[in-house]
Amino acid sequence: MDLQFTKEEEDFRDEVKAFLRDNLPKDIQRKVRNNTPLDKADYENWHAIMQSRNWLGMTWPVEHGGPGWNNYQRHIVGEETALAYAPRLVAFGVAMLGPVLLKFGTEEQKADILPGILDGIDWWCQGYSEPGAGSDLASLKTRAVRDGDDYIINGQKTWTTLGQYANKIFCLVRTDAAAKAQEGISFILVDLDTPGIEMRPIKLIEGGHEVNEVFFTDVRVPVSNLVGKENEGWTIAKYLLTHERTNIAxxxxxxxxxxxxxxxxxxxxxxxxxxxxxxxxxxxxxxxxxxxxxxxxxxxxxxxxxxxxxxxxxxxxxxxxxxxxxxxxxxxxxxxxxxxxxxxxxxxxxxxxxxxxxxxxxxxxxxxxxxxxxxxxxxxxxxxxxxxxxxxxxx
The missing domain is CATH 1.20.140.10 (Butyryl-CoA Dehydrogenase, subunit A, domain 3)
Structure with missing residues (x-):
């Protein structure tokens, strides 16, 4: 394997450096350099700046609003934005839900949801972990029971990062209580304005408010918000976690x-x-x-x-x-x-x-x-x- 980048890739690196030099706001850069927490406006500002160059959905194909980059271009942007003290992009929409919908979503879901991620109208958060189901997600207990054209959701999610800024959440829920652990789980999209949802802040050891716990009480969600097939959400969960873990590195x-x-x-x-x-x-x-x-x-x-x-x-x-x-x-x-x-x-x-x-x-x-x-x-x-x-x- 050749570890050297091609001339075209190095030219692309120079383009990324110039973009960051000219467009990364100094106040946001200073906050990142000094480990000062960013507020919602900071995230939204950087989100819009990246999207102005069509660089937000890095892994997305051109037909859905992405730049159509290869893996090396994405790698270069990741390195250069970090070296420039640019903030991490909020991953839940662009780097997690987006790829899931592109692979498992219906054409209607793609057309309805993907544009809202790119233009910043919708801020997504993740509803995976529960008080008794963190690393062992298969033991989750949040239930979604089919009732006509709706699911009724009851349960609790925790460690919901930046949920205080979000208006949407994607969740793993149990739709078949009698199935084996990894079976009977579904992946569903929920509007956080739906009646019956309460979000409470969790104060971290360093004093910050980055994560939350979310409670669902008889929350009605349309069946059309199901991604993929019912009871096959574990496959989607594994796919999404692969993207998340690579980003965490x-x-x-x-x-x-x-x-x-x-x-x-x-x-x-x-x-x-x-x-x-x-x-x-x-x-x-x-x-x-x-x-x-x-x-x-x-x-x-x-x-x-x-x-x-x-x-x-x-x-x-x-x-x-x-x-x-x-x-x-x-x-x-x-x-x-x-x-x-x-x-x-x-x-x-x-x-x-x-x-x-x-x-x-x-x-x-x-x-x-x-x-x-x-x-x-x-x-x-x-x-x-x-x-x-x-x-x-x-x-």
Missing amino acids: GTGFAIRDLAALKALAAKTIRNGKPLIEDPLFAKEIAETEIDLEAIRITNLRVLSESETGAASGYESSMLKIKGTVIVQRLNSLTRQALGAAAAPFPAEKLPANALTVPEDAAAAAAAYFNNRKLSIFGGSNEIQRNIIAKDLFRG
Whole structure:
């Protein structure tokens, strides 16, 4: 496999860099650089900017409003947007539901729903996890009972990311209580304005409001909102999770954060010399950089194989495991490099003898605590190892 990009691909990279330089709002860029939470307007602004260039639905075909890119172009955009400190696109509509509808949806569903994702009219969130069904989604208990032309939904979803901004939710529901665990599950679309839905905020350990819990009480949803066939939602769920796990890996963001960590360690003086010259700290950085280069090469290999249809299904789990571990390690090393400045309290309360506080130091603890979730959500890393084992050694 040739790991070098072609001249056309490098020209495309230059085009992406120029677009980001000219169009990425400085206030949003500053928030991302400093780990400051974005608000709804920030997300919507960046969403509209990307769509103005027809770059929003990166995996979508041209006939449905996408740019028609190949895997390498999508990879380049992912790397360059991360390196430029652009925000992640909200994935639930463009990177999760969109691909699901393109593969499993009816023509009517595609025509009705896909345009609303691209133009920003509809903000989707995900209703997968439940209090007793996180990594083991097959044990979900939210019920949808057929009643004429409607389903009546009762149950609870949790860890609903950015649900406070959403007006729509796609859910896994149990439509056959007597079936085996993975059977009897369906994938259904719900308008959050429907009577009987209540969303409550969940406050995270770093103090932010990023996730929610959603309660459904006798919620009526048209049968036409079912995606795919009734009781065959598990197939859709697995397909969607493959897209989610690859997105979670975020190698471009890790490359960016490693560069920032090395720059920080080079200017941080400990025991009379730069921290990056400390043998133990330098060892940690070197091991992280080696792992990151390995996952980057793996990602390129998977892209190459998927272009020819040769890629297997377990690679997304591999990328998810290693990618999340690397991000967590970078968060931890950044806090070590910042020392007292990375304490989880405002900079004005630091000890009088503390070092000068870098602009982004105040959010280092928040990023560390928030990203502890990465090895759990999207299917815990323990579950991913089981998936890899089953895929590699089946039969």
